[in-house]
Amino acid sequence: MTRIVVVDNHGQFTHLEGRALRDLGVDTDIVDNDTPPSKIDADGIVLSGGPDMDRIGRSVDYLDLGVPVLGICLGMQLVAAELGGEVGSGDYGGYADVTVEILDETDPLVGSLAPETRVWASHADEVKAVPEGFVRTADSDVCPTEAMSDTERDLYGVQWHPEVAHTEEGEAVFENFIDICERAD
Amino acid sequence: MVDPESFIDEKVAEIGDAIGDDNAVIALSGGVDSSTAAALAYEAVGDQLTPVYVDTGLMRKGETEEIEETFSYMESLRIVDARERFLEALSGITDPEAKRHAIGEGFIREFETVAREVDARFLVQGTIYPDRIESEGTIKSHHNVGGLPEVVDFEGIVEPMRDLYKDEVREVARELGLEAVVSERMPFPGPGLAVRVLGEVTEEKLAVAREANHVVEEELEDHDPWQALAAVLGKATGVKGDNRVHGWVVAVRSVESRDGMTARAQEVDWATLQRIQSRITGENETVSRVVYDVTHKPPATIEYE
Numbered sequence: 182m183t184r185i186v187v188v189d190n191h192g193q194f195t196h197l198e199g200r201a202l203r204d205l206g207v208d209t210d211i212v213d214n215d216t217p218p219s220k221i222d223a224d225g226i227v228l229s230g231g232p233d234m235d236r237i238g239r240s241v242d243y244l245d246l247g248v249p250v251l252g253i254c255l256g257m258q259l260v261a262a263e264l265g266g267e268v269g270s271g272d273y274g275g276y277a278d279v280t281v282e283i284l285d286e287t288d289p290l291v292g293s294l295a296p297e298t299r300v301w302a303s304h305a306d307e308v309k310a311v312p313e314g315f316v317r318t319a320d321s322d323v324c325p326t327e328a329m330s331d332t333e334r335d336l337y338g339v340q341w342h343p344e345v346a347h348t349e350e351g352e353a354v355f356e357n358f359i360d361i362c363e364r365a366d
Numbered sequence: 367m368v369d370p371e372s373f374i375d376e377k378v379a380e381i382g383d384a385i386g387d388d389n390a391v392i393a394l395s396g397g398v399d400s401s402t403a404a405a406l407a408y409e410a411v412g413d414q415l416t417p418v419y420v421d422t423g424l425m426r427k428g429e430t431e432e433i434e435e436t437f438s439y440m441e442s443l444r445i446v447d448a449r450e451r452f453l454e455a456l457s458g459i460t461d462p463e464a465k466r467h468a469i470g471e472g473f474i475r476e477f478e479t480v481a482r483e484v485d486a487r488f489l490v491q492g493t494i495y496p497d498r499i500e501s502e503g504t505i506k507s508h509h510n511v512g513g514l515p516e517v518v519d520f521e522g523i524v525e526p527m528r529d530l531y532k533d534e535v536r537e538v539a540r541e542l543g544l545e546a547v548v549s550e551r552m553p554f555p556g557p558g559l560a561v562r563v564l565g566e567v568t569e570e571k572l573a574v575a576r577e578a579n580h581v582v583e584e585e586l587e588d589h590d591p592w593q594a595l596a597a598v599l600g601k602a603t604g605v606k607g608d609n610r611v612h613g614w615v616v617a618v619r620s621v622e623s624r625d626g627m628t629a630r631a632q633e634v635d636w637a638t639l640q641r642i643q644s645r646i647t648g649e650n651e652t653v654s655r656v657v658y659d660v661t662h663k664p665p666a667t668i669e670y671e
Contacts, residue, residue: 196495197627200531204367277662278630301628303664346624347662 183363184208186223188216188240190231190255197344198227198253201355214238218246225362230254230303230342234262249335249361251290254304257329257338264312264336273323275302279341281319281327288318290337290357291328300327300341300348307340335365368534370541374406377526381410381490384524388487393477394419394443395492395556396433399527401548402539403492404440406526409542413442416484420476422469423449424558424572427580436545448476456560456567462671465567469557474514481514487521489514493528494535496626531625552583552593553626553668561671562597571598571614574650578616581645591632592623596646597670604654606647613654616646621668629663 185202189195189211202209212221215238226243230253237255241263244250252260258268279302286295308326311317315336319328328339337358343351385407392404394417404417417440421430430445437443455468481489515523527535532553539549555561562579563571578596586594597617604611618639621629643656659666 194627197625274665276665277628342628345628347628347630 182208183225183359183366184210184223185225185227185359185362186221187211187227187229188214188238188243188256190214190229190237190240190259192230192232192254194342194344195229195231197342198229201344201352202227202359205352205355205359207359214240218242221246223248224366225249225251225358227358228252228256228259230256234259234268244336249358249365250337251358252336252338253344254302254340254342255306257326257340258306258308260336260338261308261310261312261315261326261329264314266308266312266315267310268306269309270305271307271324274305275307275321275323275340277301277303278347279321279323279327281321281341283319283328285316285318285330288316288328288330289332289361290330290354291318291339293353293357294319294350298350300343300351301345302341304340308338335361337361368530368537370537373538374409374541377406378410381407381524381526384522385411385414385488388414388521389484390415390488390490390524391477391481391484391486392417392490392492393473394433394437395554396425396429396436396548396551397492397554398532398535398539398548398551399492399494401437401492401544401551402535402542403490403526404437405539405542405544407490407524408440413440415440415490416442416444416480416486418444418446418477418480420446420448420473422452422472422558424452424469424560424567426554426559426583427576432547436548444480446476446480448472451475453567453569458566460565462561465560465671466557469560473556474517477514478517481518481520486518488524489518489520489522490524490526493525494530494532495528496531498528533624552591555669561669562595564597564599564670570652574598574614574616574653577650578618578646578653581642581649582618582620585638585642585645586620586632586634589620589632589634589638591620592626592629593668594618594620594632595669599657599670602655604647606651606654611652611654613652614650615655615657616653617657617659617670618642618646619659619668619670621663623663623668626668629668631660631662634658
């Protein structure tokens with residue numbers, strides 16, 4: 182059975198990420214973000230959102246485990262910051278209802294949501310420049326990087342919350358991520 | 367999604383094993399969480415469980431009577447009239463967290479009395495998953511009797527629904543055969559109407575909140591909201607008849623949600639909003655304005671405090 186663990190960066194919705202995966206029938210666990218990488222046994226990793234870049238524990242270490250990673254909200258920002266992109270505060274906070282435009286309909290994570298999708302967001306910071314190797318796969322009126330992908334390394338991120346009930350096609354994002362993990366396996 | 371039937375079998379057995387031949391208490395608020403936990407535990411240990419309902423005076427219109435009726439099948443049910451004690455404890459307090467704290471202390475005092483009387487060794491709670499998350503963070507403090515274990519030396523705490531979401535609890539409540547008045551009940555915060563009057567809790571503000579909440583729930587029933595409420599915000603100028611009124615501002619809020627973690631403000635038609643406005647200002651002399659809250663969660667929370 183495919184196993185995907187959720188790394189808890191103290192986000193309010195972390196448990197909903199666990200629930201979404203559980204409801205889609207994969208084996209899942211929520212783990213603390215100070216778990217040693219050697220103790221993580223998974224086919225894929227979700228980095229949850231959270232309140233503070235100073236509380237991401239060992240999240241960046243999990244990028245080297247050789248399995249696909251999906252960063253959500255702060256989870257995406259920490260990937261961008263670690264790998265040489267740029268993160269800063271946005272001019273316009275993204276809260277609740279946001280219409281996201283898909284920029285790459287062949288993207289394995291969000292391509293199936295093209296041309297646009299309505300999502301629920303909650304963030305003040307944003308990814309201003311994606312790291313080398315990544316492409317921006319979605320944007321919106323309030324945020325330039327609503328999603329990014331590096332299909333070579335199987336690292337992905339979304340700025341919004343596919344796990345909450347008000348995101349219209351959130352389940353599809355998790356289904357796509359599960360496919361990515363199963364293909365990489 | 368949880369399978370209600372096997373969940374009930376499993377939990378009834380678990381609760382029975384945990385409590386054994388001892389006595390237990392549960393704080394029954396009438397909400398779906400504590401009602402479901404009480405029904406599960408009652409099924410497991412019968413009258414060894416004493417469900418305690420405290421009438422804080424912060425309840426909605428007719429709520430105490432409804433609960434008395436719904437749970438009359440539990441012979442051990444206790445209804446405690448603590449209205450005066452709560453109002454007194456809240457007098458002069460304006461800070462939201464201090465209000466929640468005073469109410470929590472009040473609940474602990476009332477439950478301590480009953481727990482000692484019935485020699486309860488176990489505490490059953492209707493805690494659900496999001497409660498634990500929000501309490502672990504510092505968004506809002508939950509659990510009316512969160513501090514009870516420090517006062518009463520229980521042998522154990524039983525939380526049969528600690529991993530469930532609200533929608534799953536409702537499934538379980540339906541499967542248990544709890545009346546729709548409980549299983550479909552709108553979420554209502556533990557501190558009751560106290561968090562729906564901003565600032566100090568007074569009898570006057572509570573009376574306005576109670577009537578306004580009643581109007582809102584009645585008028586929005588067809589919109590099938592996840593939660594609909596009215597909150598007394600503060601005072602503003604109005605004119606009634608030929609007299610200036612410095613009256614209460616009542617906010618009306620109605621949201622759609624699956625689990626309370628996120629919420630969308632409902633789109634309510636103008637005629638309905640106007641009827642709500644007219645009833646609240648017409649039936650309450652001291653209300654000068656009614657406003658409709660259009661904010662989603664996030665950035666707002668569902669309740670005001």
